[in-house]
Amino acid sequence: MRGRLAVLPWLLFLCASAVAALLAWEMWKPEQIGDPLATSLIAFDKQDRLTVFSAELAPVVASDDSRLFGLVTSRQVAVIPARVEYAIELGKVGRDRMRWDAVSKTLSVRLPALDVSRPNLDEARAQYLREGVWITRAAQDKLTRDNTKLAERLAVEQAANPVLLRLARSAAKDAIRQNLSIPLRVAGFGEVNVSVSIDGEPAKP
Template identity: 45%
Template sequence: MADKLKPTATQTEPAAQKEKSLARVQAVPWLIVILLIAAVAWLGWRAFLYQEEGDPVASAMLAFEKQNSLTVFSSRFEVVAESVDRRGVLGVDLLESRQAAVIPATVEYRLDLSQMDRDRFQWDDGSDTLTVILPQLKISRPNLDEGSQATFTEGAYVSRDASTDLARNNSQQAERKAALFAKNPQVLAMARNAAKEAVRQNLAIPLQVAGYEDISVNVRFDGESAAE
C-alpha cells in the first residue's frame, strides 16, 4: 500500500519544470523594471550631474569672443599747468599776465581683445594650468575735466584774448603732462595687475561650465617672463 502512494520520478519532473517556467515568467517584469530604473538613473545623471570636459582654450576664447576691448583700469589725478602771456606795441611788452591751473584728468587703460587669438592661450594638461598672454595695454587720450579746474591769474590787466590764449595753452600743457604721467611705471604696474585680475575673473565662469573648476590661470603680458 505504501509503495502505491510514493511518487515516482516521472511524476515529479513535469511539476518541477512547470515551477521553473513560472519563475522565469514572474522574473521578466522585475527585470524590465530594474532595467528601466537603471536607464532613468543614467539619463538623470547625464542630464544634471555629468559635465563633459571641453577644450579649455576654446572655453577661454569664448569669454572674449564678443568683446572688442576691455577697460581694466582708470586713473584720475590732477595736473598743474602754468602759462605766461605778453602783449605790447612795436615789440615792446607792455602787459604781462600769468595763469596757473589745476586740472583733473582721467586716463583709461584698455586691452585690445581682437588680438586674443588661439596662440595667446597655452594649456598644460599635466598641471591643469592655462597660461594667457596679453597684448600691451592701450592708454586712452587724457580726458581733462576743465569744468572742475581751479585757476589763478596774475596781471594788471588781462584782456579777453590773453585769457583765451592762457586757457588754451594750459589745456595743451595739461594734456601733455597727463599723458606722460599715465606712463609712469608705478601707474602702469597697477594697470597691469588690474588687467590680469580682470582676465582671471572673465575666465572663471566659462571654465567652470566647461568642467574645469580647479584650474590654475596664469596671466602675463607680451615680453614678461613666466616668473613675473
C-alpha cells in the same frame, strides 16, 4: 531576506543610473569639455575691449603771455582734473597667445600691452590763478588754450607712471583670471589655474 529583496531594486536602479550617467558623460564630454582654448576665446568674444582700470589725475600747469612788445605780461596757473582709462584689446588675443597644460590644468594667457586712453580733461572743475596788471580777453583765452594743451601733455606723462601701470596690469590680470576661470569651470574643467602675462611689463627680478 525581505530586507535584502527591498534593497536589491535600489541597487539595480543605482547601477543602471551609474551606467547611464557614464554613457551620457562619454557621449557629451567632447561638447561640454571640448577645447579649453576655444572655450576661453568664446569668453572673450563678447567683450572686444575691456577697461580694467581708471585713474584721476590733477596736472598743474602754467603759461605766460606777453603783449605790446613785452610791456604787458600775464601768467596763468591751472589745475585741470583729468581722467585716463587703461584697457586691454581682447580682440587681439588669439590661440597664439594661449597655452593649455592638461597636467597642471593651467591656462597661460599673454595679453597685448595696455591701451591708455587719451586724457579726458574736466575743464568745468579746473581752477585758475592769474597774475598780471592788465589781462585782456584775448590773452586770457590764449593762456587757457595753452594750459589745456600743457595739461593734456602732462596727463599723458603721468598716466605712464610705473605705479599706475603696475596697478592697471594687476587689475587686468585679476579681471582676465575671473573672466576665464568661471567659463572653464562651467564647461566642466573644474578648478583651473589661469596664469596671465602682459606684453611690455617689466621682467620679474
